[in-house]
Amino acid sequence: MSAAAVPVPSRLLGDVSVGDELPELAVDVTATTVVLGALASRDWRPQHHDHHFATERNGLADIFLNTPNQAAWFERFITDWTGPFGRPGRMTFRMRTSVFPGDRMVFGATVTGVATDATGCGWVDLDVALRVGDRVATTCTARVALPVDPSDNPWRRHGDRWDPGGAAAAS
Amino acid sequence: MSADAAGDAGTGAFHDRLRAFEGKTAGPAEVAPDEVNQAMIRHMCEALGDENPVYVDPEAAARSVHGEVVAPPTMLQVWTMRGLRPRPPDDGGNARDDLYAMLDDAGFTGVVATDCRQTYHREVHLGDRLRVVTTVESVSPEKHTALGIGHFVTTRMSYLDAADEPVGDMLFRVLKFRPGTGRVAPSGTGSA
Numbered sequence: 001m002s003a004a005a006v007p008v009p010s011r012l013l014g015d016v017s018v019g020d021e022l023p024e025l026a027v028d029v030t031a032t033t034v035v036l037g038a039l040a041s042r043d044w045r046p047q048h049h050d051h052h053f054a055t056e057r058n059g060l061a062d063i064f065l066n067t068p069n070q071a072a073w074f075e076r077f078i079t080d081w082t083g084p085f086g087r088p089g090r091m092t093f094r095m096r097t098s099v100f101p102g103d104r105m106v107f108g109a110t111v112t113g114v115a116t117d118a119t120g121c122g123w124v125d126l127d128v129a130l131r132v133g134d135r136v137a138t139t140c141t142a143r144v145a146l147p148v149d150p151s152d153n154p155w156r157r158h159g160d161r162w163d164p165g166g167a168a169a170a171s
Numbered sequence: 172m173s174a175d176a177a178g179d180a181g182t183g184a185f186h187d188r189l190r191a192f193e194g195k196t197a198g199p200a201e202v203a204p205d206e207v208n209q210a211m212i213r214h215m216c217e218a219l220g221d222e223n224p225v226y227v228d229p230e231a232a233a234r235s236v237h238g239e240v241v242a243p244p245t246m247l248q249v250w251t252m253r254g255l256r257p258r259p260p261d262d263g264g265n266a267r268d269d270l271y272a273m274l275d276d277a278g279f280t281g282v283v284a285t286d287c288r289q290t291y292h293r294e295v296h297l298g299d300r301l302r303v304v305t306t307v308e309s310v311s312p313e314k315h316t317a318l319g320i321g322h323f324v325t326t327r328m329s330y331l332d333a334a335d336e337p338v339g340d341m342l343f344r345v346l347k348f349r350p351g352t353g354r355v356a357p358s359g360t361g362s363a
Contacts, residue, residue: 033218036214036218037215037218037219039214039218040211040214040215040217040218040249041215041246041248041249041252042249042252042253042254043252044252044254044255045282047282047283057280057281057350058280058281058282058283058350059281059318059319059350059351059353060281060283060318064283066284067248067284067287067343068245068246068248068249068252069218069219070287071245071287071289072215072219072221072243072245072246073219074245075221075243075244075245076219076220076221079221079223084223084224084225084235085236087244087291088244088245088291089290089291090288090289090290090291091245091287091288091289092286092287092288092289093286093287093288094285094286095283095284095285095286095287096285098283153236155235155236155237155294156236158293162292162293164290164291164292165290
């Protein structure tokens with residue numbers, strides 16, 4: 001196997017500083033976005049695919065992006081930036097208003113923390129926002145592990161060496 | 172004075188009845204209907220346009236640290252979602268479903284998710300058969316929100332593998348609300 005076939009980390013912990021901003025990801029949401037994400041995540045409750053149910057029974061403006069779909073979009077946004085060596089540890093998000101077909105959602109994020117924990121795992125903390133126009137639809141704090149050097153890979157960590165909840169004191 | 176759910180909804184007595192569910196486990200562990208599988212991963216990735224090869228390309232995944240295809244961590248809750256299958260009649264009751272039904276009966280038929288916290292304890296491989304144990308964490312007093320009058324319900328899901336080792340966990344909060352009682356139109360500023 002050629003050396004070129006072996007993937008190398010595209011972003012190391014040392015490449016990241018507090019205050020860095022991630023490249024934005026913009027997505028024009030359609031009914032297809034909402035329905036495919038809901039079906040693929042087995043979230044088949046009708047408010048995510050049935051316009052009449054959403055508007056007439058639930059009193060909402062339209063069908064809206066479901067929770068696992070939002071989680072997946074946050075993950076895609078974050079791991080597009082980290083590359084495949086980035087390993088999500090924890091994601092906490094608050095859906096303040098819903099995301100509907102016709103909305104243009106824009107994901108943006110700022111690095112709020114860069115640290116190595118007691119096990120030697122490198123962590124980046126992110127403040128993420130999903131905006132629709134001037135409205136912040138969802139806020140998210142994410143904790144993602146990055147390699148500390150080219151030979152490191154957070155995905156190799158298991159058991160006591162993987163602490164996604166941050167119980168081990170960060171240095 | 173009415174003692175039915177609709178009659179005392181909004182009073183402390185109704186909240187007390189809702190809070191009786193706090194700390195209760197929502198029935199036995201729900202086992203995923205299918206093992207973690209490539210088709211469902213592919214559907215999710217294609218729905219989002221996620222091109223990370225370790226999710227869908229066996230050769231690329233074999234060269235990665237995983238050695239094989241893994242599932243996106245955020246698919247954690249997908250594997251055990253019930254879809255439209257009814258609850259088994261003999262599962263001994265389900266505190267979360269019973270709580271939701273009590274709120275529905277009192278007119279809080281609307282539901283939106285508001286908060287979610289997922290923690291990923293290990294990677295998920297093809298062939299894993301996950302199960303989830305759900306516990307009702309808390310029920311808020313009646314709140315006046317933009318969407319309407321309602322109660323916030325927080326549940327905790329613990330996802331386990333076949334050896335009962337933790338795979339991930341999730342805190343999940345929904346607002347159960349009375350449609351049509353909101354202070355503002357529910358459209359936000361979106362969906363022109």
